[in-house]
């Protein structure tokens with residue numbers, strides 16, 4: 001407790017958050033419901049027209065994972081057609097389009113994050129690393145930055161709204177990992193540009209990123225294997241299922257994807273021997289349709305037309321946002337171990 005006081009409370013909100021109107025959500029007219037369905041269908045249709053990659057990837061995952069889930073289910077009664085499976089299938093089909101939008105945002109974030117400056121600064125040190133060690137060192141740095149990025153997405157309220165969409169699922173299985181906001185993950189872009197500026201090859205760094213995404217999808221599977229002997233060394237479904245658990249002890253834990261090492265080192269590792277995760281999801285309400293979910297974190301940003309209307313003021317707001325974000329990141333890095341979200 002003493003430490004908490006010394007560190008001070010969680011810094012003030014980056015931008016005032018205005019929650020979407022709840023009353024409206026409960027009592028929607030048929031016009032709005034029809035419009036939401038139409039827009040969702042347009043996104044899914046447009047995405048499949050743009051690329052069938054999401055469809056193919058989904059079929060591969062279905063063939064590989066669903067039989068294993070059927071034979072060795074972690075949650076026995078859970079069917080393939082469980083609640084909201086259509087929503088997650090829509091995300092899977094839309095993934096080529098959503099990823100494209102995410103990639104454009106990531107490019108902008110990578111440049112304005114200035115993460116390439118420290119990358120360039122450590123380049124002489126990286127040049128000293130023997131060539132054969134480069135992939136291993138690169139992987140360790142990438143995975144550690146991935147850990148911190150994920151932690152920032154959970155512990156900084158303004159970022160959490162983006163990641164909350166992924167955590168809104170109450171059923172984990174072969175397709176649930178697809179449910180994610182396209183801007184959830186843009187923060188990994190600074191890690192990417194940092195490594196490339198430091199002298200790691202873009203191809204290898206790209207392979208790390210793809211590996212993380214595929215492994216991340218597999219970790220959501222509804223399978224009963226614990227892989228207990230693997231727990232200390234690599235991320236397992238059990239570890240990620242705890243990450244999705246809504247139990248107080250499990251909140252703000254298990255941020256690692258490939259390696260549990262960072263959770264162990266930075267004090268967020270949670271793998272009780274005598275318990276298994278059972279309840280997933282979050283307390284806040286997020287409407288169970290793609291349009292509302294894509295808009296969910298954007299309400300806090302305010303009217304984007306303000307950039308045109310008040311360009312100079314917007315630059316000031318942007319700088320304040322960046323400065324506050326840095327302050328919050330510092331708070332997250334130095335917060336006491338084992339701390340839970342402030343109520």
Ligand SMILES: [Zn+2]
Nearest residue numbers: 150154163243
């Ligand atoms: Zn998470």
Ligand SMILES: [Zn+2]
Nearest residue numbers: 166177220244
């Ligand atoms: Zn997940």
